[in-house]
Amino acid sequence: MQNNSNVKKLEIDDIAKINRPTLGNEVSVVILRVIRHLTLEEIIGIGSGGILYRAGKNIGMSLQFDELDDFLDWIEKSKIGIPEVDGNFVRIYECVTCSGISYIGRTVCHFEGGLVAGFLEKLWNKHVLAKEVKCFGLGHDVCEFEIITKD
Incomplete structure (x- = not known):
């Protein structure tokens, strides 16, 4: 059994x-997709999408870029x-999560x-939602997110 006083939370x-x-x-990419699409959904269910969105948002907010172009390059x-x-x-071509799936x-x-919502929320200092409106999962050839802001 590990002593919790010596355990450190992993950071980026x-x-x-x-x-x-x-x-x-x-x-x-296949390994990543198996973990995300099969394993997480099997363990958590379809609600795993909300967890992945929150994880992406947390990471997006933690990135140390001051310009949108730097984020896009990253x-x-x-x-x-x-x-x-x-x-x-915001469109993402060749998306690691879905590009090519049926x-x-x-x-x-x-x-x-x-990830997009989190970074934009930090950059603009207002609540941001990135709503996916296009995806290979819906038969499109690109991911597209509508950016919705609230003051």
Whole structure:
């Protein structure tokens, strides 16, 4: 049994330290999708989307960027997808969560929506909701989030 006084909560900086000299810092998108779509939904149920949205929002709010372009560059460099802003909409092409999946009748990119909402909420200092309106899960070829703000 572990002594809780010695246990530290993992932070992003801790997780970002990768020591895989042979395998590197990348993993198959299939593994990520199995964890997100199959395992989480099996354990938590369809409500796992809300948890993923909140996780994304927390991460988005914690990012240390002062400009939208820096955030968009980070999304692409992190291989989450290729972002594009068009008015009140943010599109993510080649989305890591859904790009290429079959029609399933619902959106699935809750984490990405939360990530966008969290960063914009921090940047604009107002409540932001990113509502997914397009997704491969709905038969589209891009993820699109409508950005809704409340003062």
